Amino acid sequence: MKNILDSSTQKEIENRILSLNENSNRLWGKMGVNEMICHCSDQVKMAVGEIPTEYVGNFILKTLIKHLILLGMPAPKGKVETVPELKQGVKGTRPTTIDQDKKTLLNFVQNFSSIIAKNPNVVHPAFGKLTTEQWARLCYIHLDHHLKQFSA
Secondary structure (H helix, E strand, O other): OOOOOOHHHHHHHHHHHHHHOOOOOOOOOOOEEEEEEEEHHHHHHHHHHOOOOOOOOOHHHHHHHHHHHHHHOOOOOOOOOHHHOOOOOOOOOOOOOHHHHHHHHHHHHHHHHHHHHHOOOEEEEEEOOOHHHHHHHHHHHHHHHHHHHHOO
């Protein structure tokens, strides 16, 4: 299963990020392309412990839903509410320029393994404790979802 620890998958994600530009149109949702890039950076920052979140999960989320998501069950487009720390217009990182925001996201994707190694005990707000590999898989799934949102 694809994850951002795998070098070929990481390169695929990098190329898709680089293909985005200010004219990239969304197929669903509310975020513009730059907001989406910042949202994805925030999710990776959460995974590596740079953005703390509060655990709000429950037994079903921590067991059944977590495993379904990690196995590849697609998230319903525009139906899953994110935590405030990742939400644009709430606590999410405000966009700057598309080039700078892409650079930030690329840096986190390229350096994920070394950054997460510094803080391996991050708790996901819905799924609880995840292994590094589970975080890498979840980051891939999230990135893939939002890159598809903008046809990348």
